[in-house]
Amino acid sequence: MGLSERRVSRLFDPGSFKEDLEGQNTHFICGAGTIHSIKTYVAMSRGRDCEFQSSRQWSTAQQIIKTVGLARAAEAPLIYIQDKIGGNNDTEGFDTARVFSSDMSSLLLSSSGMGSVSASLAELAKRNLLMSVILGPTSGPLALPVMLADLVLMTRRGALCMGRPDMVKAMLAQQTDLYSLGGSDIHSTASGSVHLVFDDEADLFTDLRKLLLYLIAGKSSTYGEFSTPPEVDFNRLLPPSHNIPYDVQHLVRSFVDSDSLIEISASHAPEVLVGLASLQGQVFAVVASNSAHGGGVIHKRTARKMIHVIDLVGKMGLPILFIADIPGIMIGEEAERDGIFTAVADLFRAHSRCKVKKLLLVARKAYTGGVYAMSGPGFEPVAVLAYPDANIGVFSTLTMEKIIQSSSMTDAQRAVVSVLDKEIRSPLLLKDKGLITDVISVRDTRGAVFKYLFD
Incomplete structure (x- = not known):
C-alpha cells in the first residue's frame, strides 16, 4: 500500500x-x-x-x-x-x-x-x-x-x-x-x-475526523455519546483574588464533557482560549479570556483569533459561549500603531453577522469595551450570566477606589461613584436592576450553559 x-x-x-x-x-x-x-x-x-x-x-x-x-x-x-x-x-x-x-x-x-x-x-x-x-x-x-x-x-x-x-x-x-x-x-x-x-x-x-464530526454533526441532538467531566473542588476552582492570573482551561474542563475540548490556535494569542467542546453530546464553541497570559487583554492578534472561530461556527450553525475575565482592550502607543481600533471594529462586525446563540458568562471581571468584545449586551446574547464574586463595570474596582478617594470630587459626585462601585462589585445588584440575566455558582455552570445554549 x-x-x-x-x-x-x-x-x-x-x-x-x-x-x-x-x-x-x-x-x-x-x-x-x-x-x-x-x-x-x-x-x-x-x-x-x-x-x-x-x-x-x-x-x-x-x-x-x-x-x-x-x-x-x-x-x-x-x-x-x-x-x-x-x-x-x-x-x-x-x-x-x-x-x-x-x-x-x-x-x-x-x-x-x-x-x-x-x-x-x-x-x-x-x-x-x-x-x-x-x-x-x-x-x-x-x-x-x-x-x-x-x-x-x-x-x-x-x-x-x-x-x-x-x-x-x-x-x-x-x-x-x-x-x-x-x-x-x-x-x-x-x-x-x-x-x-x-x-x-x-x-x-484522528483529530481531523473528530473536528469534522463536531462541525457537521455536532448541532444534531443525536450527535453521540459523552462522559461527564471529572470531579473538581468548585470552591477552590477560581483564585480568591481577581488579580491572580488564572488559566481558564481549568474552568472550561470542569463543566464540558470529559475530553471533548479541542483548543484551536493554542500557541497563538494565548490571552484568549478558543475551541470546540460538547455539553451532553451537543457541540458548541468557547471563547474565553485567559488571564494567565497577558492578563487576558485583547490585542489586535486576539481579535483576529476570536473573529476566526466566530465566523466558523456562525457558518456551521453552532452556538458560542463567551467567558469573560477581561480588564479590557489594549491601550498605548504600540496598540494604536498596530491598529487596535480597526481590529476591534472587525470583531464587532463578526459579532453582528454571527446569528447563532451566544451566551456571555462573566467569571471574574469584565470592564468597559471588554464587555462588548465578549459579545455583551447589544450584540444579542441569549443571556448574561455572572459568578457571585464577578466585577462588571466601566472601571475596575481599583480605579473606582482611586476616584472615590479623589479630593476634587463633591459630596454629590462621591455619592454617585459610591453607588456605581457597589454595582461593579455585586452582580446581584445588576440582576435586580435587570442589567444581567442571572447570578450562578461555579458548580452550576454545566447546567446553566446547557439551559441557555441548548434547551
Whole structure:
C-alpha cells in the first residue's frame, strides 16, 4: 500500500472512498467518501508516491477544480491536503527551475488555471466547510489555497512559505531555510496561520475526523455519546483574588464533557482560549479570556483569533459561549500603531453577522469595551450570566477606589461613584436592576450553559 492509500484509509470510513478520475496522470488524488458517515470530498497531494513533472500541473489544476465543484454541488465538506511532491528529503529539491513548463503562462493567466483553483476554493468556503492539511513542505501558488480553509492542520514535518528559500536568497539576498521561513512553530505561534499542529499523521487524522464530526454533526441532538467531566473542588476552582492570573482551561474542563475540548490556535494569542467542546453530546464553541497570559487583554492578534472561530461556527450553525475575565482592550502607543481600533471594529462586525446563540458568562471581571468584545449586551446574547464574586463595570474596582478617594470630587459626585462601585462589585445588584440575566455558582455552570445554549 502506497503512502497516499494509507492516508486515505486513515481519513475515510473503511471502504467508502471512491477516487475520481482514477489512473489519471496528475499530482493529486481526488474523490469522495464518508467520515463518520458524512459524505466528504478530498483533494490530496500524492506526496512521495509520485515525482514532480511540470507537464502534470495543468491536469492537476483541472482535477482539483472539478472536485471542488462536485463538493459545492453536493453541499459537502472538502479537505485539501498538501505535501511535497516526490523525493524523500524535505529540505532538498526546492529548485524553482523545476516548475518551468511550456504552459506556465496559461497556468497563470487562463481562467481555468491556478487562479481558478484558489477562486473555486474561496467560493466553496463561503458556505461549505473547508479544512486544509499540510503534511510536508509547500510554497507559493500551491500554498495559497491552503490558507482559504476554515481550519488548517499541520504536522511537524510540514512547512508553508510564500517564497521558497532559493527565491528568498535570489530576491532579498537573505540566507534562510525552509523551517525558519514557515515551519510549524512559525505558523502556529507567530503568524497564527496554522490552527493545530501534530507530531505525527495518525494523531492528525484522528483529530481531523473528530473536528469534522463536531462541525457537521455536532448541532444534531443525536450527535453521540459523552462522559461527564471529572470531579473538581468548585470552591477552590477560581483564585480568591481577581488579580491572580488564572488559566481558564481549568474552568472550561470542569463543566464540558470529559475530553471533548479541542483548543484551536493554542500557541497563538494565548490571552484568549478558543475551541470546540460538547455539553451532553451537543457541540458548541468557547471563547474565553485567559488571564494567565497577558492578563487576558485583547490585542489586535486576539481579535483576529476570536473573529476566526466566530465566523466558523456562525457558518456551521453552532452556538458560542463567551467567558469573560477581561480588564479590557489594549491601550498605548504600540496598540494604536498596530491598529487596535480597526481590529476591534472587525470583531464587532463578526459579532453582528454571527446569528447563532451566544451566551456571555462573566467569571471574574469584565470592564468597559471588554464587555462588548465578549459579545455583551447589544450584540444579542441569549443571556448574561455572572459568578457571585464577578466585577462588571466601566472601571475596575481599583480605579473606582482611586476616584472615590479623589479630593476634587463633591459630596454629590462621591455619592454617585459610591453607588456605581457597589454595582461593579455585586452582580446581584445588576440582576435586580435587570442589567444581567442571572447570578450562578461555579458548580452550576454545566447546567446553566446547557439551559441557555441548548434547551
